[in-house]
Amino acid sequence: MRLPKFEYLEAKNVKDITSLLKKNKEAVIVAGGTDILPKMKQRIVTPKFVINVTKIEDLKKIEFGEKKGLALGSLVTLDAVSKSKPVVEKFTALAQASGRVASSQIRNMGTIGGNISIESMCMYYNQSHEWRKGRPHLCFKLGGDRCFVAKGSKECLALFQADTPPALIALGAKVTIVDGTGKEKVIDIEKFYTQKSKKVNILKATDFVKQIQIPTPPKGTGSCYLKMAQREAIDYPVAGAAACVTVSGGKCKNARIAVTAIGGGPLRLKNAEEILIGNTITDELIEKAADAAYEKVRPMPHFNISVWYKRKLIRVLVKRSIKQACNKAV
Numbered sequence: 001m002r003l004p005k006f007e008y009l010e011a012k013n014v015k016d017i018t019s020l021l022k023k024n025k026e027a028v029i030v031a032g033g034t035d036i037l038p039k040m041k042q043r044i045v046t047p048k049f050v051i052n053v054t055k056i057e058d059l060k061k062i063e064f065g066e067k068k069g070l071a072l073g074s075l076v077t078l079d080a081v082s083k084s085k086p087v088v089e090k091f092t093a094l095a096q097a098s099g100r101v102a103s104s105q106i107r108n109m110g111t112i113g114g115n116i117s118i119e120s121m122c123m124y125y126n127q128s129h130e131w132r133k134g135r136p137h138l139c140f141k142l143g144g145d146r147c148f149v150a151k152g153s154k155e156c157l158a159l160f161q162a163d164t165p166p167a168l169i170a171l172g173a174k175v176t177i178v179d180g181t182g183k184e185k186v187i188d189i190e191k192f193y194t195q196k197s198k199k200v201n202i203l204k205a206t207d208f209v210k211q212i213q214i215p216t217p218p219k220g221t222g223s224c225y226l227k228m229a230q231r232e233a234i235d236y237p238v239a240g241a242a243a244c245v246t247v248s249g250g251k252c253k254n255a256r257i258a259v260t261a262i263g264g265g266p267l268r269l270k271n272a273e274e275i276l277i278g279n280t281i282t283d284e285l286i287e288k289a290a291d292a293a294y295e296k297v298r299p300m301p302h303f304n305i306s307v308w309y310k311r312k313l314i315r316v317l318v319k320r321s322i323k324q325a326c327n328k329a330v
Contacts, residue, residue: 001041001128009051014210017053018182021206024049029208031075032109034102035118043129044142059113059210062087069215074113074208078164079104081112091214092328093223093242093321097167100225103233113209116165116175116189120158120197120264121236123303124148140198149300156198158264159300161236165189165266166258167225170242173214180206186213190268197264220253221246222328224321228313237261238302239310241293241317245276247329252276257289257322259314262299269293272318281326290319 009024011017021027027049030036039045053059059073064086072081081087082099101107101115125141138144140156147153173189189212192201203209217223223244229235239261246254255276257269272292279285294315301307 003037003040004043004046006040006047006050009049011051011053011056013056014058014178015182017051017056017208018178018180018206020049020051021208022180024051025205027051027205029053031111032077032106032114034106034110035114039126042127044126064090066216069213072112072212072214074210074212075111076113077108078110078112078115079107081164082107090217091171091223093167093170093225093244093325094164094214097163097225097227097240097242100227100229100237101163102235106234112164112212115162116168116192116212117201117203117209118160118162120156120160120200122149122158125158155196156264157300158197159261159302160193160197160200160263160265161261162266163225163227163237163240163260165193166240166242166260167223168212168214169258169266169268170223170225170244170256171214171217172244172256173212175209176211176213177203177207178210180204184210193265195263195265195267200265217244218246218253220248220329222325222330224324224328226317226321226324228317238305239299239313239317241314241321243318243321243325245281245322245325245329247281247326250280252279252281252285252326255322257293257318259293259297259318261302262297262310262314267297269296269318271296276322283323286319286322286326289322290315293318 028047059075061073063071078098088095149157168189225242227237227240241259244256255273260266272289275289299310
């Protein structure tokens with residue numbers, strides 16, 4: 001499959017991105033291109049303008065300070081995130097999540113900003129133009145009037161499967177977004193997602209992600225991200241879970257747990273967190289938190305993987321991620 005025709009534009013700084021997006025309607029930003037270029041070949045997206053942002057060095061920085069925390073430019077590659085010393089040592093879940101995305105070739109190209117901004121997918125939406133031409137109707141995501149994942153559904157049920165968002169939610173990350181006027185706003189990463197499959201995040205056509213910030217975890221904190229996929233490499237998760245736990249004197253002082261590949265966005269499991277906070281960490285307590293996760297999630301089916309199996313899988317992944325996070329917290 002070939003790319004559709006487009007006009008190539010190049011941004012030299014952050015202000016250029018805002019200006020080019022504002023002047024050129026139907027433009028898309030390309031950094032690593034691991035997501036947008038396949039969609040262009042499939043004619044899912046046919047932009048008139050493509051804005052290359054890879055020359056902006058300010059967005060490729062990883063900065064860390066004990067007081068300021070971690071700051072990741074949106075163009076930092078997933079490979080760089082997974083191998084960064086401060087990320088590995090203090091933000092383990094993010095290093096693990098970044099290191100499990102697809103393959104080493106894609107991690108060398110794909111960016112952290114692109115991974116958190118990835119859209120939901122399904123086998124009816126992510127197909128070639130020729131394949132879709134053979135179907136008499138379009139799905140909700142393509143402007144149609146039905147969902148082929150679940151016939152009779154009144155909304156899109158495409159699945160969100162990115163690896164890094166649950167880790168970032170567990171770590172309490174914030175995202176800096178630049179809007180069409182050049183104004184910046186900082187929001188909790190949880191609020192970045194709509195939980196709607198048709199449009200997963202809040203970004204408008206003229207918005208883009210500039211930076212991700214994560215506060216330095218307090219002493220006695222450990223984090224972990226675990227993922228189940230059908231293959232070791234390339235595959236998106238069938239399910240993924242991240243946990244960040246702060247332990248003092250054997251008791252849980254704080255906990256944040258999030259999962260992915262269960263619906264239209266990453267989901268924070270506050271009911272499971274509440275079971276842990278304020279109590280002495282034991283195997284029985286972790287089991288109760290995992291049971292709470294099982295009760296909370298209502299996952300979408302994943303090809304030939306049943307909802308029942310995915311709920312069981314979430315329970316196992318939440319249990320193991322909490323246990324490993326607690327072990328790192330000691």
